[in-house]
Amino acid sequence: MIIPVLIVVAIGFVCAAILTIASKVFYVPVDETFAKLRAELPGANCGACGYTGCDDYANALAADHSLSCSLCPVGGADVAAALADVLGVEAGSADKEVAMVMCNGTKDAAKTIMEYRGVQTCKAAKQFFGGLSACPHGCIGLGDCAAACDFDAIQICDGVAVVNRDNCVGCGVCAKTCPNSVIRLQPAKNLVVVQCNSTEKGAAVRKACTNGCIGCMKCQKACKFEAITVENNLAKIDPEKCKNCGLCAKECPTGAINNMRVKKAPVKKAEPKAEAPKAEEAKAEA
Numbered sequence: 001m002i003i004p005v006l007i008v009v010a011i012g013f014v015c016a017a018i019l020t021i022a023s024k025v026f027y028v029p030v031d032e033t034f035a036k037l038r039a040e041l042p043g044a045n046c047g048a049c050g051y052t053g054c055d056d057y058a059n060a061l062a063a064d065h066s067l068s069c070s071l072c073p074v075g076g077a078d079v080a081a082a083l084a085d086v087l088g089v090e091a092g093s094a095d096k097e098v099a100m101v102m103c104n105g106t107k108d109a110a111k112t113i114m115e116y117r118g119v120q121t122c123k124a125a126k127q128f129f130g131g132l133s134a135c136p137h138g139c140i141g142l143g144d145c146a147a148a149c150d151f152d153a154i155q156i157c158d159g160v161a162v163v164n165r166d167n168c169v170g171c172g173v174c175a176k177t178c179p180n181s182v183i184r185l186q187p188a189k190n191l192v193v194v195q196c197n198s199t200e201k202g203a204a205v206r207k208a209c210t211n212g213c214i215g216c217m218k219c220q221k222a223c224k225f226e227a228i229t230v231e232n233n234l235a236k237i238d239p240e241k242c243k244n245c246g247l248c249a250k251e252c253p254t255g256a257i258n259n260m261r262v263k264k265a266p267v268k269k270a271e272p273k274a275e276a277p278k279a280e281e282a283k284a285e286a
Contacts, residue, residue, distance in 0.1 A: 033086065034062040040082040044074045044150070046171035065089055073097055073170035096188040097170035099154065099163045103139040103182045104195040104256065107159040109211040110135055126179045134208035137198040139182045145174035165260075190239045191260040192246055199232045206254075213256040219248035 037058040045053035049071035051060060061067050065087050070080040076096055084090060111134040116125050122140040130136035141159040153167035154174055161174075165188065175183040182197050194213060198205050202214030215233035227241035228248050235248075235257065249259040 031062050034058050036086045037061050037083055040075075040079055040086065041072060042074045042079065044169075044171065046074060046150070046169075046173055048073050048171040048173070061087065073172070076169075097185045098165050098168040098188045099170065099172070099174050099183050100186050100193050100195075101139060101154075101161045101163060101183050102193075102195055102197040103137075103160055104211040104258065105133060105135055105138040105160060105209045106211065110138060110159070110209040111207070123179045131180070135198055135200075135205070135212065137180060137182075137200070138209065138212075139178075140180060144177050144179070145183060148173050148177040187239050189244075190237070190242055191244045192237065192242060192249055193258055193260070194228075194235045194237055194256060195258050196234065196256040199234050201233055205233075211255055213252075214254060216253065218251040218253065219257060222247045222251040 038055060041054040041058060043054050047053065049057045051057040051071075054072075057071065061069065061083060066089075069083040069087065069089065070077075072079050072083075073096070075082075112132055113129065113134050114132060116128065116132050118124055118128070120142050122131075122142045122144040125131055125140050125142055131138070131140040133140075139160045141156055141161065143156045143161070145161050146154045146156060150173070151167050151169055151171075153164045153169070154161055155164075156162070161178075161183065163174075163183075170185055170188075172185050175181075175185060180197070186193070196205075196211070196213035198208070198212050200208070202216065205212040205214050213233070213235050215230050215235070217230045219228050219235050220230050224245070224247065225241050225243055227238045227243070228235055229238075230236075235252075237248075244259075244261060246259040246261060249257040
């Protein structure tokens with residue numbers, strides 16, 4: 001029994017020695033800057049920064065300090081500031097972006113052209129006449145974007161994808177997943193949006209969806225800041241010029257423009273208190 005035990009122990013020592021020598025020979029020095037940068041990144045590995053993951057972005061920052069520290073939409077301004085502090089550079093602007101669904105073709109508004117019973121994904125349904133509704137540019141509504149989102153920020157409501165702006169981190173994965181390119185990223189500060197993606201003429205749009213943009217240009221004429229223009233039969237808002245006034249949304253005859261500003265509840269005026277009966281009237285009653 002002793003000899004087999006000694007043989008196993010000897011093999012163990014030999015293997016340990018080989019591993020120790022190999023670790024010294026093949027040792028790859030770790031960049032301390034990379035390690036600090038990687039520790040500040042959230043680890044979502046969503047690819048929204050333009051790199052394959054957080055490791056790749058940290059490596060790029062460590063190699064090139066002139067690279068923007070504000071490319072991580074998940075971390076936002078706080079992570080940008082932390083990365084800049086590690087590198088000793090300016091953080092730069094890191095305005096939060098959120099996903100926006102450029103479609104409001106609900107079940108009541110959009111005309112359905114077929115009952116689809118195939119694979120329940122938007123990508124598969126698009127292969128059949130462009131989707132389920134008469135508008136080939138709108139949201140197909142089978143939830144590919146919701147399935148791709150890791151932050152529970154998007155769901156299908158009444159046949160259309162809806163984004164929870166509080167949960168959205170602006171990673172853009174849903175936008176990349178959408179086969180109709182209905183979802184786009186835009187600054188979170190912009191609360192007035194055109195929820196239509198169709199470039200068809202007005203008559204064709206109305207036949208397909210009652211909530212679509214018909215290119216009437218009423219919104220463009222109403223805007224006092226030249227923030228909205230109609231191009232290729234579709235209204236577009238310049239996020240830099242838009243003041244969130246909502247005049248365009250009020251003028252839109254189809255409701256294609258949505259104003260998401262939180263409306264304050266009207267303040268109720270206090271009702272005047274009933275005056276107490278005068279002393280003389282009280283005596284008279286007595």
